[in-house]
Amino acid sequence: MQAFTTLSSSLLPIDRPNVDTDAIIPKQYLKSIRRSGFGPNLFDDWRYLDAGEPDQSCEGRRLNPEFILNDERYRNAEIILGRENFGCGSSREHAVWAFQDYGVRALLAPSFADIFFSNCFKNGLLPIILEPALIDELFIASLADAETSVSIDLESQTIIRDGKPMADFEVDEFKKHCLLNGLDEIGITLKYAEKIKAFEAAQKNSAPWLYSND
Amino acid sequence: MSGLSLYDKLWNAHVVHRQKDATCLIYIDRHLVHEVTSPQAFEGLRLAGREPWRTASVLAVPDHNVPTTKRDQEIEDPVSRKQLAALDENCSSFGVQKFEMNDIRQGIVHVIGPEQGASLPGMTIVCGDSHTSTHGALAALAFGIGTSEVEHVLATQCLLLKKTKSMRIDLEGELQVGVSAKDLVLAVIAEIGTAGGTGYTIEFAGSAIRNLSIEGRMTICNMAIEAGARAGIIGVDERTLDYVAGRPFSPKGDDWEQAKADWSKLVSDADAHFDKVIRIDINALKPQVSWGTSPEMVVAVDALVPDPEQESSDSKAEGMRNALIYMGLKAGQAVKDIVIDKVFIGSCTNSRIEDLRAAAIVVQGRQLAGTIKLGLIVPGSGLIKQQAEKEGLDKIFLDAGFEWREPGCSMCLGMNADQLEAGERCASTSNRNFEGRQGQGGRTHLLSPAMAAAAGIAGHLTDVRDYL
Numbered sequence: 001m002q003a004f005t006t007l008s009s010s011l012l013p014i015d016r017p018n019v020d021t022d023a024i025i026p027k028q029y030l031k032s033i034r035r036s037g038f039g040p041n042l043f044d045d046w047r048y049l050d051a052g053e054p055d056q057s058c059e060g061r062r063l064n065p066e067f068i069l070n071d072e073r074y075r076n077a078e079i080i081l082g083r084e085n086f087g088c089g090s091s092r093e094h095a096v097w098a099f100q101d102y103g104v105r106a107l108l109a110p111s112f113a114d115i116f117f118s119n120c121f122k123n124g125l126l127p128i129i130l131e132p133a134l135i136d137e138l139f140i141a142s143l144a145d146a147e148t149s150v151s152i153d154l155e156s157q158t159i160i161r162d163g164k165p166m167a168d169f170e171v172d173e174f175k176k177h178c179l180l181n182g183l184d185e186i187g188i189t190l191k192y193a194e195k196i197k198a199f200e201a202a203q204k205n206s207a208p209w210l211y212s213n214d
Numbered sequence: 215m216s217g218l219s220l221y222d223k224l225w226n227a228h229v230v231h232r233q234k235d236a237t238c239l240i241y242i243d244r245h246l247v248h249e250v251t252s253p254q255a256f257e258g259l260r261l262a263g264r265e266p267w268r269t270a271s272v273l274a275v276p277d278h279n280v281p282t283t284k285r286d287q288e289i290e291d292p293v294s295r296k297q298l299a300a301l302d303e304n305c306s307s308f309g310v311q312k313f314e315m316n317d318i319r320q321g322i323v324h325v326i327g328p329e330q331g332a333s334l335p336g337m338t339i340v341c342g343d344s345h346t347s348t349h350g351a352l353a354a355l356a357f358g359i360g361t362s363e364v365e366h367v368l369a370t371q372c373l374l375l376k377k378t379k380s381m382r383i384d385l386e387g388e389l390q391v392g393v394s395a396k397d398l399v400l401a402v403i404a405e406i407g408t409a410g411g412t413g414y415t416i417e418f419a420g421s422a423i424r425n426l427s428i429e430g431r432m433t434i435c436n437m438a439i440e441a442g443a444r445a446g447i448i449g450v451d452e453r454t455l456d457y458v459a460g461r462p463f464s465p466k467g468d469d470w471e472q473a474k475a476d477w478s479k480l481v482s483d484a485d486a487h488f489d490k491v492i493r494i495d496i497n498a499l500k501p502q503v504s505w506g507t508s509p510e511m512v513v514a515v516d517a518l519v520p521d522p523e524q525e526s527s528d529s530k531a532e533g534m535r536n537a538l539i540y541m542g543l544k545a546g547q548a549v550k551d552i553v554i555d556k557v558f559i560g561s562c563t564n565s566r567i568e569d570l571r572a573a574a575i576v577v578q579g580r581q582l583a584g585t586i587k588l589g590l591i592v593p594g595s596g597l598i599k600q601q602a603e604k605e606g607l608d609k610i611f612l613d614a615g616f617e618w619r620e621p622g623c624s625m626c627l628g629m630n631a632d633q634l635e636a637g638e639r640c641a642s643t644s645n646r647n648f649e650g651r652q653g654q655g656g657r658t659h660l661l662s663p664a665m666a667a668a669a670g671i672a673g674h675l676t677d678v679r680d681y682l
């Protein structure tokens with residue numbers, strides 16, 4: 001997993017409450033057998049004027065000029081700015097995979113849906129909960145000027161704007177540790193590889209039948 | 215100091231490492247894999263350049279998407295075809311053992327695990343599927359996991375978990391003729407509710423459990439998840455050992471003797487602590503049927519469809535009203551008057567040989583009602599199908615007008631061509647009656663195989679005891 005220490009980027013404001021996982025990545029793409037490649041279909045229904053199918057190239061599809069993802073000025077933003085209950089809906093991880101594939105590294109919102117929130121961490125994205133007033137302020141600034149950017153410093157748990165600290169944020173200790181060091185849970189577990197091997201050696205002794213096919 | 219519960223024993227035997235906050239690294243003995251929740255996990259391994267930790271612990275089988283007819287031809291649905299091809303590709307490139315679709319050993323993952331002896335007492339067993347709880351009937355700690363966790367287990371053979379609370383449900387008494395394990399578990403869910411087991415591992419115990427076959431116990435543990443519990447378990451007894459003996463993956467020779475001795479300890483100590491104990495008397499239990507869109511919306515077959523206006527909780531009443539609308543039913547109508555369109559006998563809850571036998575007893579010498587559009591019998595595995603054919607059950611079903619299909623999940627969730635049309639009503643031996651579960655707009659009544667068979671003969675829900 002890519003480590004997350006600091007990130008400076010402009011914002012991509014998605015100005016609606018209750019953005020659900022079906023909106024983030026519509027149902028038909030859940031049938032995909034891949035975890036990457038969802039980026040072009042991020043917010044598919046809002047982003048394109050024509051219907052999309054899995055495996056279809058998005059080149060040449062008709063873009064919805066009203067939707068902010070199609071506004072060139074916001075193209076390089078790596079931080080999503082969202083409203084309350086962001087990421088509600090199903091438990092599938094495809095929604096997070098879509099953001100990741102698109103190039104999003106962090107999300108700011110007044111609240112997130114539980115499972116989406118935890119899925120973000122499992123995939124190296126940093127979701128940050130901020131006061132509604134601060135979120136409002138950022139929406140106004142970002143919609144007025146696409147260049148509006150912030151810096152996120154995970155170590156000190158602060159957000160910096162125009163060189164000045166703007167807000168502190170909370171993050172679970174263990175999750176912070178994983179992100180800072182680029183450790184996914186698998187990476188963490190593999191640190192105990194020797195213990196796992198020792199467990200296996202002991203088990204092989206006490207219950208050899210569990211290893212008869214190895 | 216109190217003694218240890220079965221759950222404590224299974225947990226303790228698999229702790230690789232304990233963190234300060236009580237999160238444990240738990241070793242996984244058996245990883246069952248199917249085509250729907252595994253492709254992204256394998257891809258994750260590839261992207262990270264990781265190898266599976268222990269391929270010998272993994273057994274893969276396609277079940278959710280497979281068609282139940284024309285297996286000798288190419289699969290029509292391109293999406294299903296692709297998912298099956300991906301499973302093939304992943305298993306062969308990572309060296310994972312897999313049963314092909316047309317292998318006689320193929321079937322629903324939760325049916326073939328125990329059948330092959332791949333699921334054994336004392337094991338930790340996971341699969342990217344919530345009904346993994348089924349395998350707990352063999353005194354194994356078995357539960358469903360998500361795609362990230364599938365990848366985690368593939369890569370490390372472990373999971374980071376916190377222990378759940380533990381509950382024991384004592385089912386005491388004797389089952390009446392015509393009443394089965396399915397009726398028992400439906401009654402349990404009706405009693406404790408779909409969230410009653412949330413945060414718990416449930417141990418099923420009591421005289422009714424001891425008198426059940428292993429197949430019946432699997433039916434019970436299968437639906438522990440519908441009661442909100444991630445895992446359901448049952449202690450080892452003679453029946454467990456008899457069931458496991460001689461299966462392809464089961465221990466042999468000296469190993470068998472040692473395993474048997476070890477497994478005999480896989481019961482809760484008499485003074486074990488449980489966070490909650492519930493006792494249900496089952497002597498008077500009648501055949502059960504679900505009337506609504508949640509597995510707790512269950513009544514006895516001779517009851518009336520319940521009235522939301524009699525319900526004291528507002529939110530529950532609202533749920534009941536919505537369920538009545540979706541199901542096209544009226545409060546106060548007799549359950550036995552509910553006319554059905556299709557019958558589905560199958561799924562990891564009720565597709566084992568015993569289930570097919572119970573249905574065949576009802577069907578023998580009778581005909582599906584003329585109004586029934588489809589009576590589907592889908593054995594849980596190729597071996598079950600073969601056994602049933604040896605016993606002539608297929609003929610009984612075919613003579614009565616049922617269809618005899620190839621094994622798979624089929625109309626339990628309708629990922630293949632076997633689905634309900636909008637508005638169609640089905641007597642189904644599966645485990646979930648959620649809106650749209652068996653097909654968009656489809657209406658599901660959960661019941662036992664014998665009850666489903668009787669409903670097919672009558673053309674409406676009916677009391678199987680009148681057919682025995």
Ligand code: SF4
Binds near residue numbers: 278561562563626645
């Ligand atoms: S039979 Fe139904 S519940 Fe069981 S694994 Fe298949 S889809 Fe899931």
